[in-house]
Amino acid sequence: MRARSIPPPPPAVRRLLAPLWPLVGVVVTGLMVPVVLAGAVHALVDRRARLLRMACLAVLLLWVDIRTLARCWALAAGSVTSGRVPWRRAHERVFTEALDALMFYTRRWLGLEVRLSDRMHFGTDGRPLLALARHAGPFDSLAIAWLLARTAGRLPRIVLAEALRWDPGVDTLLTRLDSYFVPSAGRDRLAGVRGMAASLAPDDVLLLFPEGENWTPARRARLIERLRRGGEDERAERAERLVNVLPPKVRGAWAARSARPDADVMIVAHAGYGQLSSARLVWEAMPFHDRPFLVRTWTYRAEDVPDEPVAFAAWLEARWRQVDAWVSTHTAAGGIPTALGPDEQTGA
Structure with missing residues (x-):
């Protein structure tokens, strides 16, 4: 199934997902421990250690996402909200550092x-x-x-499938950065693109x-x-x-x-x-x-x-x-x- 055909979470689910996301990370990490161990054993046969690489990378990227969400919460609770420009610049730093982390781990493990x-x-x-x-x-x-x-x-300002709102880190950060989540159905799907383009800074x-x-x-x-x-x-x-x-x-x-x-x-x-x-x-x-x-x-x-x-x-x-x-x-x-x-x- 394509991401753009998946409907977004209902508003009530979105509000519930965000505070539960760190708990989801703990549960998933626990479930992945046997997979990581199996990957380490499998690496004795598979010299490319593919299972180990994928299992470790999946856990690391999940926690990059959770850390990004936590930093968004910290910004909302802090004093950065005193102006639109400082608020946006702070979130841009979070976004850039998240991209750096994602690239670092993808390069390191894959x-x-x-x-x-x-x-x-x-x-x-x-x-x-x-x-x-x-x-x-x-x-x-x-x-x-x-x-x-x-x-x-x-x-970059990004156009994304609305299904990505199921990820609270992506949803919170990129919503605050005025990215456009393309609706899976209905509404003018180009209106957001026009709005984003019109609002671009130099x-x-x-x-x-x-x-x-x-x-x-x-x-x-x-x-x-x-x-x-x-x-x-x-x-x-x-x-x-x-x-x-x-x-x-x-x-x-x-x-x-x-x-x-x-x-x-x-x-x-x-x-x-x-x-x-x-x-x-x-x-x-x-x-x-x-x-x-x-x-x-x-x-x-x-x-x-x-x-x-x-x-x-x-x-x-x-x-x-x-x-x-x-x-x-x-x-x-x-x-x-x-x-x-x-x-x-x-x-x-």
């Missing part, structure tokens, strides 16, 4: 390493930035959000994934089949020419662009994890020491991005063809990124 294939350009000073990213493989949302926060120095970046869902071979095949059945042969042919990405859904990107026409636009491609499209493939690839998360970005001034919907749709589709070609060029057999050049930089 070998996730973010690398840049070229120098990043972060747009014009004093302007917000719209980042439109490829969506494929595990960890891509986390890695790109962290990269923007730490390398670009711009804290040093903010709005992170969107125009494909709307993770690329997998099965989703690509289903999309092409659905277009064929609907008589949209031209769109189906364009989708068939895209090997590594799904065709971008223009409405969300255009909602952000039209609400903030002064924002520069960054296109984000990545290679290395897109082929890990199932739990089995992720398990077989672990740990990822020989598989860096390779990132390439292209940044366009606001003046160079079409400001009319039809032209913008054509422009975005052209950018996605560029992303697809780059991924193909930088992916070898097995989905491993090709060797890095001497000018390529390490981001983590």
Whole structure:
């Protein structure tokens, strides 16, 4: 089941989940102790120690989430509430430090390493930035959000599935940071995107994934089949020419662009994890020491991005063809990124 099809918790459940979350952490940690011990024994057979790595990482990430929630409670109980700007800056620090912790533990236990294939350009000073990213493989949302926060120095505003409100840490922190939780059904699902884009500060970046869902071979095949059945042969042919990405859904990107026409636009491609499209493939690839998360970005001034919907749709589709070609060029057999050049930089 896709996250966006899961309904959010009712308000009463949300209020109950938050104070119970540390207790849930204690219970889950206790239940995971036998799994960790079994993973340690299994590591004698599996030299990659995959069960041990996953069990330890799951517990650590749960407690990062609980610590984030506790820090939000501390901010609400403290004196930071004296002004909107200090309140927001304090929560931004919590968010950045949570991203750092998530990346640290994922790198430590799974070998996730973010690398840049070229120098990043972060747009014009004093302007917000719209980042439109490829969506494929595990960890891509986390890695790109962290990269923007730490390398670009711009804290990302994020559009999330409303189902993520079941996580009290995510719900509390990102609600306070005015992120948008896309409703699973009903209401104008683009209204929040427009509102977020319109409210961007000059040093903010709005992170969107125009494909709307993770690329997998099965989703690509289903999309092409659905277009064929609907008589949209031209769109189906364009989708068939895209090997590594799904065709971008223009409405969300255009909602952000039209609400903030002064924002520069960054296109984000990545290679290395897109082929890990199932739990089995992720398990077989672990740990990822020989598989860096390779990132390439292209940044366009606001003046160079079409400001009319039809032209913008054509422009975005052209950018996605560029992303697809780059991924193909930088992916070898097995989905491993090709060797890095001497000018390529390490981001983590």
